[in-house]
Amino acid sequence: MKIERLSQDKIRIFLTFEDLSERGIQKEDMWKEIPKVHELFSEMMDQAYSELGFDATGTLAVEVFSLPAQGMVVIVTRSKGYHAEDDLDDDDDLYEVEVTLDQSEWVIFAFKDFEDVIGAAKKVVNHLPESNGGSLYAYKNHYFLQFDPKAFEEGPLKTIIAMLSEFGDSSAVTPAVLSEYGKTVMTEHAIQTLCEHF
Template identity: 55%
Template sequence: MKIERLSQDRIRIFLTFDDLLERGIQKDDMWREPPKLHELFLEMMEQAYTELGFDASGPLAVEVLAMPAQGMVIIVTRGKSNNAGDERSREEDELEDDIYDMEVTMEQSDVVMYAFRDFEDVISVSKQLIASRLTESGRLYSYNGRWILAIEPSQVDASKQQAVIALLAEYGEAISVTYAMLEEYGKVIMPEEAVRQVYNHFHF
């Protein structure tokens, strides 16, 4: 589980499927097992408080984005509380109470996104994808000092999708951002056929 602060009142949490399985949550449970998700949310808020000092009291807007290839991204935004001045001790027994006033929105995205620290890794994975005849598609972004390759599953044969993910994972790491974040805070380098373009420009 990775937690990062986006602003004073907003955090982002990235859970891989291994994180979920460790907690007894299957991929499909994200949509149909509220009690399990409630326990998971309590754990996440405890960790956010411990690591970042993020106090999740008051109204919360919770955006959940499920990405079947990578895991689950949760963005928690804290609203204004009427009791903002109250000091709240975080005893274990308090965590059993329904202390969160949440508005939850859930989305699902099949887009495969991987981040690469060096452009050489983007070149290497593109060569491998082309050589293995897996895909020539994808969008390439620059974001937070890294290169992000986003591939739509609709542009990859279903029988080849796991092979594509396995190759991407060899050179990069799954990243917990959405297209909206990339468009707003990143830079589009190659809007289409990124794998083919990288291969054509750097194949020597």
């Protein structure tokens, strides 16, 4: 479980499928009101407080995104205008949660340096359909390869994800963030272009 602060009132939590299975939770369970999911949420909020000082009292908006073959991203936003002192008279430290669920169709991997991107490209080039060579972005001192998994069959996609994992890490960054804040290096056929030139 990785937690990062996005702003004063917003955090992002990345859960791998291993994190879920260790707690006996299936991906589909995140959409259900069951005690295991409540326990996981409480654990996430405790960890967010201990690591980042993020106080999860008050009204929270929770967005859950499923990433194919990578895990889940949970974005927690505390309502604006909340102040810890508002709760001093309240013995009740329960929080109110509004949950939004979504599923990302994109496979995105982050690489620390360009050599890792080239290594990954050479490893997967023969397993990609011609129509899906991926896009390459630079963002926050990392390189990001982004693929649309709709062009893959289930088996080859798992193989490609396993190969990419040798060189980089699956990322919780969304395509919208990459296109808006990242620098576009190659918009399409990134894998084939990398292999032709390097």
